Amino acid sequence: MAILVTGGAGYIGSHTVAELLSRGKEVVVIDNLQSGHAESLLGGKLYEGDLRDKELLAKLFAENEIEAVIHFAANSLVGESMQNPVKYYDNNVYGTLCLLEAMDAANVRKIVFSSTAATYGEPKKVPIEETDLTQPTNVYGETKLTMERMMAWFDQVLGIKYVALRYFNAAGAHAGGKIGEDHRPESHLIPLILQAALGQRPSIQVFGDDYNTPDGTCVRDYIHVSDLADAHLLAVDHLIGGGDSNVFNLGNGQGFSVKEVISKVREVTGRDFPVVISPRRAGDPAVLIASSDKARTVLGWKPKRDKLDDIIRSAWEWHNNHPNGYGEN
Numbered sequence: 462m463a464i465l466v467t468g469g470a471g472y473i474g475s476h477t478v479a480e481l482l483s484r485g486k487e488v489v490v491i492d493n494l495q496s497g498h499a500e501s502l503l504g505g506k507l508y509e510g511d512l513r514d515k516e517l518l519a520k521l522f523a524e525n526e527i528e529a530v531i532h533f534a535a536n537s538l539v540g541e542s543m544q545n546p547v548k549y550y551d552n553n554v555y556g557t558l559c560l561l562e563a564m565d566a567a568n569v570r571k572i573v574f575s576s577t578a579a580t581y582g583e584p585k586k587v588p589i590e591e592t593d594l595t596q597p598t599n600v601y602g603e604t605k606l607t608m609e610r611m612m613a614w615f616d617q618v619l620g621i622k623y624v625a626l627r628y629f630n631a632a633g634a635h636a637g638g639k640i641g642e643d644h645r646p647e648s649h650l651i652p653l654i655l656q657a658a659l660g661q662r663p664s665i666q667v668f669g670d671d672y673n674t675p676d677g678t679c680v681r682d683y684i685h686v687s688d689l690a691d692a693h694l695l696a697v698d699h700l701i702g703g704g705d706s707n708v709f710n711l712g713n714g715q716g717f718s719v720k721e722v723i724s725k726v727r728e729v730t731g732r733d734f735p736v737v738i739s740p741r742r743a744g745d746p747a748v749l750i751a752s753s754d755k756a757r758t759v760l761g762w763k764p765k766r767d768k769l770d771d772i773i774r775s776a777w778e779w780h781n782n783h784p785n786g787y788g789e790n
């Protein structure tokens with residue numbers, strides 16, 4: 462029996478595939494490589510193609526005995542989602558519909574999927590708990606919430622059990638040194654600062670220093686990508702063990718401001734670089750910090766790489782050794 466990983470050639474997907482392989486699981490991946498990299502797959506069988514290709518999905522389910530699905534494939538740029546909502550509803554919502562339809566036809570009834578802190582919008586309090594109000598402030602977050610709601614109905618009507626994992630800010634790279642973060646274009650804070658440290662960017666911009674936070678810059682909860690990968694495996698085990706559908710936050714429960722992250726990068730890399738204070742980025746909540754108590758209690762999840770220094774150091778090793786990402790180095 463294999464685990465199907467959609468978007469397995471992406472950043473979080475490839476780290477989860479690595480973890481599945483290290484535990485001796487059989488892995489099948491579907492990825493259209495729109496933002497993923499075939500080189501990031503340390504093994505498994507890749508179907509290069511699109512989730513919305515119903516014929517390909519039917520073929521994949523016919524050719525493999527799939528026990529459960531881990532669903533990463535999506536578009537996830539907040540800014541782009543506010544310019545091109547059609548793209549986001551089409552890929553995220555319609556793509557998920559195609560997947561659920563194919564799962565139902567193949568009688569596969571377990572799915573773990575990537576949700577996001579963006580489902581909450583501007584939180585009323587931190588740390589955020591799963592029962593808090595979900596009121597997305599952008600199309601991306603809305604499509605993820607819609608996907609969660611679809612799953613709930615597909616569970617009620619068709620018995621497809623799901624675990625939605627609401628990640629906070631994924632960062633870091635695999636300890637083996639072979640895989641890491643390579644988004645093009647890159648929009649995430651830590652890799653952008655590391656590119657500035659490498660001299661690949663002239664500076665790092667701080668998007669707003671007038672927020673209602675201790676130093677005026679936005680506060681986020683950074684979680685190591687391999688800790689996220691672990692949570693996916695636990696969620697699969699939960700469903701295989703007969704566990705019920707559920708929603709979990711995944712974060713470390715500690716917030717760091719943009720300025721604090723910049724200081725840590727300077728400390729870890731020993732490099733200096735210019736910092737430019739820029740206007741706020743539209744749609745950024747001031748503070749996002751997770752309560753992950755539920756994942757710890759129900760799934761038995763315990764992040765192992767929870768120090769910001771370690772998260773940044775692992776990302777730095779990847780960027781320093783692969784300055785061109787998966788391109789030629």
Ligand SMILES: NC(=O)c1ccc[n+]([C@@H]2O[C@H](COP(=O)([O-])OP(=O)(O)OC[C@H]3O[C@@H](n4cnc5c(N)ncnc54)[C@H](O)[C@@H]3O)[C@@H](O)[C@H]2O)c1
Pocket residue numbers: 467468469470471472473474491492493494495496497498510511512513532533534535536537552556575576577578627628629630631632644
């Ligand atoms: N990176 C984060 O901090 C973060 C935070 C919260 C949630 N998420 C969610 O986690 C998931 C993975 O994020 P990531 O950072 O690894 O992104 P990523 O872009 O690196 O990975 C997504 C993968 O899905 C593939 N893909 C996209 N649409 C597809 C389609 N229609 N058919 C087949 N393959 C398709 C891409 O080629 C890519 O390999 C996404 O769903 C994202 O919304 C990410």
Ligand SMILES: O=c1ccn([C@@H]2O[C@H](COP(=O)(O)OP(=O)(O)O[C@H]3O[C@H](CO)[C@H](O)[C@H](O)[C@H]3O)[C@@H](O)[C@H]2O)c(=O)[nH]1
Pocket residue numbers: 537538577578579628629630631648649650651653665666667668669679680681719742745749
């Ligand atoms: O060049 C930059 C890039 C980012 N930031 C700031 O750094 C913080 C982190 O930004 P990221 O883009 O790294 O991450 P986000 O918090 O915006 O987004 C992450 O969390 C979201 C949930 O809120 C989504 O899930 C999204 O996919 C995921 O990357 C934000 O305050 C942002 O304004 C800067 O100051 N300068």
